[in-house]
Amino acid sequence: MTRPATPPVAELGQLASLGTLPALARQLSGLGGCARPVRLDGYRTEHRVDLATGEVGPVLHHLDSTTLPAGRLLVACKNRRATRCTACAETYRRDTYHLITAGLRGGKGTSEHVATHPRVFATFTAPGFGPVHNRPTDSRGEVRPCRCGLLHHQEDDVLGTPLDPDTYDYEAAVLWNAHAGALWRRFSIYLRREVAKRAGLTQRAFRDHARLSFAKVAEYQKRGAVHFHAVMRLDGPDGGSTAPPAWATPELLADAIRAASAVVSVDGPVIDGRAYSFAFGRQLDVRTIRGADFDGGAELTERAVAAYIAKYATKGAETATGTLDRPLRLLAELGHLRISDHARRMIRTAWTLGARPELEELRLRVWAHMLGFRGHFSTKSRRYSTTLGALRDARAEWRRTEAQTALGIDRHDETTLVLSHWVFAGTGLTPGEAWLVASLAPALGTEGEPTP
Template sequence: MSASDLYFLDVDEPTALTRMLSDGFEDWSKQVASTGFCSRPVRLFGQARTFDRRSGQHLSTFDSRALPDSVLYVRCGNRRASRCPSCSHEYQGDMWHLLSAGVSGGDKGVPESVSTHPLVFLTLTAPSFGAVHSSTRPGAQPRPCTVNAAPGLCEHGRPRRCTERHDADDSRVGQALCPDCYDYEGHAVWQWHCPELWRRFTIRLRRLVAARLGMSEKASRNLLRVQFAKVGEYQKRGAIHLHALVRLDGAPSDDDPFPSPAVDVPASWLAERCLEAARDIEIDAAPVDAHDSARVLRFGPQVDARPVQRHSDDESDVSPEMVSAYLAKYATKAAGDVAVDGTPNRHLKQLRETCLDLCGRALLHEGFSSPYALLGKWADALGFRGHFASKSRRFSTTLGTLRDARRKYHRDREQLETHTDHASTDDQLDAAEHIVVLNEFRFVGQGWLTPGDAELARSAADAAREWKDTRRAARQPHKKGKNHGQALLHR
């Protein structure tokens, strides 16, 4: 079979049954599993040749033509849940491990002692850019939409407030009450500067911590360090919220990358410093063009900082399991996922168009030297150019380390399975060190070959995810304050 035949497999109406009755079904299923049940795997055609590094001897050749569809399926790795549930679920799992290691330690090379360091769960919000329809948070008493707003009509003849009670999935939630009153330009400009607000917040917090302990910032670095892990979340109104874990460590060394802080302060003290820093900072944002005016940008007033209690019996405390799960969940959401299924979202569309419009105006005004010259490039992200998930180097382990560990695990397992001789595990792993693999693959397409295949992969994925979740839940020894916390953190 040649590469060009790959697209013309002999199936008239390819259904899941066609695949299940095919000769290579078992091998195909193994491939599905090896992609982690990816929904749009990359199809590669070609060979991998293995050589002994020392002698240069050719040991074996793996050829994709030996596989059921003559292609090697490789996972897409997309972290967005709307693109690939399996790959994003894996990313979410990695994020959970990363955060959970940074919160509780005892995992992935982070010592258990970090669970004694002061830790704060922080939420930094965007300010208001105009009234939007809002829903009642789950578990709370249903309340009217914007009852606190002034009564009457706005200058465009629209009601200033809405007394309806909206469900969370109501397509009006997040939409502006009056699109003409809503400050789309202010919103786009704020979002554009949000990463800078965060950067200044971290600088300010480090300074404040030192100042409140009565020392210079330089001197404080010998005693303590502030570590962060941060995730951006889009609200329904298209505004970015930043959720962060802020932890105090000591000064790290090669021998001890996660020491305890040399100053004894409670988490509540750190929470107060976070609030103070968030209130202190502001940015003077340049006008977009001659028709625009300068803006002073700040975080919204609903800044929230809560101590995370690792060893508490109080149901109302924010528990470590909760914050890890919560942040990991948001790491896989993107701007497009905010849209209500199937309903064109007028508000987000308008915000996106405002980003493009402001960028065009800025370019006309100042050309590429304008600070807004690249805003149009980030219009799909509604002007937010920051990382959705980021952390300081010493907060926890890295995603790369987790991925390497997983890759090594799979590779070792595969080798154990494919070796037919009865050499010991150590011998095999030792041999693996001396092997060079030359990959000569080319991309032939993306996705499963037929809708039937895609359906089979999807149902296998569902089953696998369920199993993984059950296993993950079983590993979490205590889930204190879970229900209370969910409502608490939902905003």
């Protein structure tokens, strides 16, 4: 969080005169740098419980929001979007990094044997919806002029926008995003079939020999179409703790991925006589996680893959296409927003399609700011590794233990009854609080584990 150039002298002076400035700074440091915390009114009371009689004993600890330096309990917003809260997005990125890394080399409750299992990194792209401004390269990797005749620089705002917006298939682009999640689910089914076929097994028998695990993240291309990056791993029948069969190799897995992605499709709606069907684009990149052929010569190591996927876990459509990072309430809002014309047309198309009764289940108006995409940005199979929830719980438990130790409280042998009641009282920080948050280092255990 960036500190405001001019400190709010009046508010800070009042806090200093009341003697609450140090205590407020301690409370704010527990937010981990969050710029948009949730403010809550209420209380929390802990009672000791007698295990022999079940009788509720005296109060062990009582917290009332009115006694806190900020006058309310402040809870980090935990928004994954970097455009909404940089600090919470960084925590989310770190957690995603460790989740992906655990599935590649073990740790966090995942067996270290996964490091020896066949693993590949795959990128699945969207199909084309019309020519767009781009930076094509020749066989030597040198950038050539775009179809428009210009040689665009990497940060050119027109990259990814249609050469001819009037002929670009905006309807298909929005519907592709809306069906991308369903296409991935069907692909995962097809992939298991293809792996089983190459192993000479039936689908039913495959379950007794191996298990396919994955973790993926969705990324928006500049044209506003979603594509997926995925780590895919072959394990033994019980997951990462069991060795895969001898026939399980990275080459077999990569070949099965190519075969499954080439044939999988999902049917879309029929609109004005046009029947939609969606499949992945022709560009498919599958690489074994072991070589030195990733990202222009850098090694395709566990660390590189985890960092690459985690980077996109905090980005949404707004980062790539210049669209919104929050839902629309009314279409009229578009006229007052500073977004690209391409994003505006994608949103308008999603909003228009959302009015059709036959597309009600797609909830396109709710997801118009996401250009129709309604899936989770990062997902994984159950046995891939730990969960984001488990990482958050471990961090919360660590902070709780540290706080109890600091207060000299030992509750290992106690059973407690917790009574609490909290009411939403708003979001954000006062100018003085914001200035302090930007000045403070986050308290230990609030910002997620560091990454290498």
